[in-house]
Amino acid sequence: MATLLKLFPTCTWTGRLAHLSRKGWAQSRSGRLLPCFPASQRCASTTSYLTVEMDDNTGVAVVTMKSPPVNSLSLDFLTEFSISIEKLEMDRKCRGVILTSGLPKVFSAGLDIMEMYGKGPEHCAEFWRAVQEMWLKLYGSNMITIAAVNGSSPAGGCLMAMACDYRIMADNPKYSIGLNETLLGIVAPFWFKDTMMNTIGFRATELALQLGLLHNAPNALRVGLVDELVPEKEVLSAASTAISKWLAIPDHARQITKSMMRKPTIDRLLSHRDQDINNFVSFITKDSIQKSLQVYMERLKQRKT
Numbered sequence: 254m255a256t257l258l259k260l261f262p263t264c265t266w267t268g269r270l271a272h273l274s275r276k277g278w279a280q281s282r283s284g285r286l287l288p289c290f291p292a293s294q295r296c297a298s299t300t301s302y303l304t305v306e307m308d309d310n311t312g313v314a315v316v317t318m319k320s321p322p323v324n325s326l327s328l329d330f331l332t333e334f335s336i337s338i339e340k341l342e343m344d345r346k347c348r349g350v351i352l353t354s355g356l357p358k359v360f361s362a363g364l365d366i367m368e369m370y371g372k373g374p375e376h377c378a379e380f381w382r383a384v385q386e387m388w389l390k391l392y393g394s395n396m397i398t399i400a401a402v403n404g405s406s407p408a409g410g411c412l413m414a415m416a417c418d419y420r421i422m423a424d425n426p427k428y429s430i431g432l433n434e435t436l437l438g439i440v441a442p443f444w445f446k447d448t449m450m451n452t453i454g455f456r457a458t459e460l461a462l463q464l465g466l467l468h469n470a471p472n473a474l475r476v477g478l479v480d481e482l483v484p485e486k487e488v489l490s491a492a493s494t495a496i497s498k499w500l501a502i503p504d505h506a507r508q509i510t511k512s513m514m515r516k517p518t519i520d521r522l523l524s525h526r527d528q529d530i531n532n533f534v535s536f537i538t539k540d541s542i543q544k545s546l547q548v549y550m551e552r553l554k555q556r557k558t
């Protein structure tokens with residue numbers, strides 16, 4: 254409990270864990286205790302990068318990513334994310350999660366490049382373990398997970414969306430989604446590739462990975478990278494409609510089926526986890542790769558000028 258309070262000084266989930274003594278109350282960002290209204294059975298918690306709104310009536314939590322400017326997946330973000338998903342997993346009332354962005358135009362810009370640029374091997378290893386953990390928690394979740402993709406979602410952002418059970422994307426041709434690692438001069442690891450292959454098949458993955466394809470929304474639907482396109486304003490309501498269909502399926506049957514589909518892919522990473530970290534560290538710290546990341550970041554910044 255003390256550790257959680259340290260990790261989440263502003264998080265009402267810690268308040269929730271302490272609910273035995275303070276039932277019905279939640280802690281605001283400023284640390285004030287606020288009532289958690291039983292009438293609507295909703296409870297919101299806010300961490301530095303995420304808001305988690307749990308509706309006890311439906312058993313659905315909406316997890317909103319809010320890490321300006323682009324929801325890039327930093328070490329701190331990933332740590333908070335994994336802890337939040339784990340807490341929902343342990344909450345017997347929670348049956349499903351809708352993952353979305355609270356920022357305009359971007360779902361997630363993927364891994365925070367600054368966590369991989371100019372950093373020592375120890376930091377890179379810690380960062381990569383956190384990336385693995387995020388994927389293991391999401392891809393292996395027993396809960397129903399729906400990605401409400403309300404903006405662009407390159408690379409690690411696409412991985413997050415693919416790790417969910419169902420994807421609904423805003424029908425905006427300016428938004429794109431895909432594993433564009435090769436455009437940065439880096440290589441998507443085998444479990445990124447496996448996740449994409451499980452989603453869109455071998456040939457489409459081979460093309461997408463080698464070319465670093467970022468699909469616009471209509472193309473993403475065409476290749477099966479997303480399951481539905483809806484007008485931008487309706488992404489969240491469409492996610493609620495979609496999840497209600499999934500909630501109608503008995504949990505145990507759905508969970509066993511999900512595990513049957515995903516376990517081999519998860520086990521593959523689990524049995525090579527340390528080797529995958531070592532591979533990442535030796536690859537990302539190479540001078541030539543660091544140069545590629547530097548050039549990519551400079552280009553990203555130049556686009557604005």
Ligand SMILES: CCCCC/C=C/C(=O)SCCNC(=O)CCNC(=O)[C@H](O)C(C)(C)COP(=O)(O)OP(=O)(O)OC[C@H]1O[C@@H](n2cnc3c(N)ncnc32)[C@H](O)[C@@H]1OP(=O)(O)O
Nearest residue numbers: 322325362363364365366367405407408409439440553554
């Ligand atoms: C073995 C190695 C395997 C590694 C696997 C790697 C996986 C990854 O996820 S690598 C990251 C790949 N991500 C990208 O290529 C996305 C790059 N970003 C974009 O394309 C755009 O930023 C956008 C479409 C996501 C949003 O565009 P826009 O709204 O126009 O915002 P800006 O481009 O102006 O960006 C604002 C601000 O944020 C910085 N930034 C963007 N993406 C990242 C990122 N992934 N990491 C860190 N920082 C990022 C960008 O440089 C701008 O910074 P300032 O210029 O300082 O404002």
